[in-house]
Amino acid sequence: MEELELKKHANSVRKKIVDMVYTAQSGHPGGSLGAADIVTYLYFEEMDISENNVKSIDRDRFVLSKGHVSPLLYAVLDEKGLLHEDLHTFRQVNSNLQGHPNMNEVDGVDMSTGSLGQGTSVAVGMALANKLDKNDHRVYALMGDGESEEGIIYEAMMAAHHYHLDNLCLILDLNHLQIDGNIEDVMNPTPHKEKFEAFGFNVTECDGHDFNSIAKAFECFHNEHERPTVIIAHTIKGKGVSFMENNYAWHGSAPNAEQYEIAMNDLKEVK
């Protein structure tokens, strides 16, 4: 797919995110916008997921370990034409679009997540199952840099290395912010690269808003045949919406009507 096409999809995904969170007056726009390019790339270029296999586990799978950015997952599934839900019901009672994703209610959601750290551990189990079944499917998990403060992440990393899970690709969404502020101030989890290397990972980095850079990072994953991979994706929380960019206040709050207009205007054109 041409870069421009990917940009169009990502821009459309961002609009859906803003729209969902605005309509619900609840949700997590900052991280959703920040990882929008990576997850768009995953679903449009990287994973073998389509209408034909979405209900099956016989394909690549994605675990949204940072489950609070559910608007991003729903928006991408919708953009891909896989979602059978009304995005405007997000976070409302009787909706399948739960605040944090539920795998039993939405086709294409491969794991129920929300409690940080656990998705990464579950992804390790899925990759282990693929090894056991001797299939070629890959498992991807998106985790936050703040999320890497959870201890289970390191247990999962140890196991991924121990079981030689070269079919596992973690993506660290490095936006430097968590609810209470800068990650370095709240509880410094750095250095990321050296930690992953010490745990035996194939470590690569990318600009999380440059599709060529993202593509190269996944190539590095494909070329690895022994170790699990982590892509450290440098991102801007709130990317695309001027007043949300790099502002942790937009981790988990919804825009008002005026802010919504500004946001949609910011996203009017594909940049």
Add this chain to the structure above:
Amino acid sequence: MAQETRNAYGQALAELVKENENVVVLDADLTKSTKTIEAKKVCPERHFNAGIAECNMMGMAAGLAASGKVAFASSFAVFATGRAFEIIRNSICYPNLNVKVCATHAGLSVGEDGASHQSVEDVAIMRSLPNMRVYVPCDQYETKAIIKHVADTYGPCYVRLGRGKVEDVFDENTTFEVGKVRTLRKGNKTALFAMGLMVQEALKAAEELAKEGIDATVVNVSCLKPLDEEGVLNITKDFDTVFALEEHSVIGGLYSTIVELTSRTKPLKVVPIGINDTFGESGKAKDVLNKYGISAEHVVEVVKDTLK
């Protein structure tokens, strides 16, 4: 004969991995204690050691189950249900994944290791989770039946197993209807509902009580959830006072299970005989159990006192 329920678990699991290639086994560095090593001997490629990392073990079990496997995950009850509680809640029970948490070394009968290793609350916390089924077998034969049953029953299950040898209640010819309460002795004065190793104590107590003219029904409750409500009410309808016997805290275990049901119907006095909101301590299993009132002698006393 006497046998550890954890031993029976290991044997059942070894059979299971042979029969069903979808079964995978996880452990957290306690394979020789939980006896999952028996499954590893038969099928090493489907046995995964998570190391001393119970949380990740449960997460991996969830991932394997989300990939179509029947995942058995074992550790000591304290760590399996305590340390890893929230992984069981959010990554196993909420998505309703096919993971069987089979925890050994439950209760005070752990003995010498003391309170840090004696789980007295595991049934309470597992029972409180939506989608979770809870089983407490009383001997080796029932353990094997329950392990087979949970392997064939989709969804999260908790099986509580013990460290020490327990006398056989059943034999190799016994057929089990897992999920139903089972009357082991019929009496007309009262009923002793028991789980786990308290079933053997209840039977001994009933013998003693009979000598003193108190004829007690003894009921094995090995499936705490979903509870065989009809079966329990069929027994309680004949009595004004019954007893709930457990090697578990009186908060949230068998006593609570019975009371939660019977308090909805006719007035019934239910007397708890269990661990009274306290931690245990080190000692020989028999000594610890005696000290905390988990014994036939104590049951006889309480029943006589209550009914006099």
